[in-house]
Amino acid sequence: MCGIAGLFLKNTALETRLGALMADMLNVLTERGPDSAGFAVYGSGMPGCVKFTVRVQPGFDVLSLPAKFDATVAEHGDHAVISVPAARALELRAVLERRPDVTIVSTGNRMELFKGIGLPEDVGTRFGLARMSGSHAIGHTRMATESAVTTEGAHPFSTGADQCLVHNGSLSNHNDVRRNLIREGVHFATQNDTEVAAGYLSHKLREGAKLDEALTSALNDLDGFYTFVVGTETGFGVLRDPVACKPAVMAETDDYVAFGSEYRALAGLPGIEAAHLFEPEPAKVYFWERAA
Incomplete structure (x- = not known):
């Protein structure tokens, strides 16, 4: 139960x-x-920004994203929270969805979501x-x-x-x-x-x-x-x-x-x-x- x-x-x-x-x-x-x-x-939440909580596999450099998308990144173990200007959110999502070593766990203005075994x-x-x-x-x-x-x-x-x-x-x-x-x-x-x-x-x-x-x-x-x-x-x-x-x-x-x-x-x-x-x-x- x-x-x-x-x-x-x-x-x-x-x-x-x-x-x-x-x-x-x-x-x-x-x-x-x-x-x-x-x-x-x-x-x-950050006004005008979208949060992506992602789970990343070894080999993906999540810290390379800020320079490319005007984003901020907070690492939490094998998860990370990426805050990106709303105008860049669709562009970032497209990049993340193409990566087999990244899973988008959640998105939103305020919510951060974490789960594991x-x-x-x-x-x-x-x-x-x-x-x-x-x-x-x-x-x-x-x-x-x-x-x-x-x-x-x-x-x-x-x-x-x-x-x-x-x-x-x-x-x-x-x-x-x-x-x-x-x-x-x-x-x-x-x-x-x-x-x-x-x-x-x-x-x-x-x-x-x-x-x-x-x-x-x-x-x-x-x-x-x-x-x-x-x-x-x-x-x-x-x-x-x-x-x-x-x-x-x-x-x-x-x-x-x-x-x-x-x-x-x-x-x-x-x-x-x-x-x-x-x-x-x-x-x-x-x-x-x-x-x-």
């Missing part, structure tokens, strides 16, 4: 602690998914999660029961700018949904059903739906047992299927909203003793948003 966690900060004074808090939440869930882990952090603590340490800051973050630790243990198959999945999703459960109609989305121009990198859910929501958002509206539509279009935690540039959403057999608990205070596959993921958060604790109801969309 996979473990998922999410933290949405209402109090900007906590933003420098976001990564450390998320690391603690994710590390607690180690037993739920020891094969691989990943997380997405919504930090500060290993325990949550090891993956978080590898990428420096505890030092990251921002407004919200989601994370996942994976038990690969139906597929190979690979970095590509690890969560979160991102199929749109500043959009990502983690998932505990399984979809029964993901192949039909995938085929329909491919006809609509949605591209997939893996056979993972979670990527289909991410692609579905991204497609709805591109059509003009808000996150809460897209999640409501998912109740009709996605079959299976699932709990979704979703991030966008300004929003954070949670949805359980109508049966809601997968465990979930949430906490809300004046400072934050937090989600965990079990309470112990929340137990170390500041002020948790005074938080409103609740189990999200089946088939109900929970959604929070704030200005970018």
Whole structure:
């Protein structure tokens, strides 16, 4: 069984602690998914720039890109975050997509996404999660029961700018949904059903739906047992299927909203003793948003 966690900060004074808090939440869930882990952090964006989070193989000189594209590069192990002026983004994407030794993990103005094989603590340490800051973050630790243990198959999945999703459960109609989305121009990198859910929501958002509206539509279009935690540039959403057999608990205070596959993921958060604790109801969309 996979473990998922999410933290949405209402109090900007906590933003420098976001990564450390998320690391603690994710590390607690180690037993739920020891094969691989990943997380997405919504930090500060640079006006007029696009961030590419990429995974690079030995031989690709990511540090050569700044001189060619007026970019900045921050290395995180075998991942790197490349910030490039928006006017050069398509040009950079074309170069990266031609390279067999580079994988584009995510794009966006604020989101950075990292994932890899290993325990949550090891993956978080590898990428420096505890030092990251921002407004919200989601994370996942994976038990690969139906597929190979690979970095590509690890969560979160991102199929749109500043959009990502983690998932505990399984979809029964993901192949039909995938085929329909491919006809609509949605591209997939893996056979993972979670990527289909991410692609579905991204497609709805591109059509003009808000996150809460897209999640409501998912109740009709996605079959299976699932709990979704979703991030966008300004929003954070949670949805359980109508049966809601997968465990979930949430906490809300004046400072934050937090989600965990079990309470112990929340137990170390500041002020948790005074938080409103609740189990999200089946088939109900929970959604929070704030200005970018």
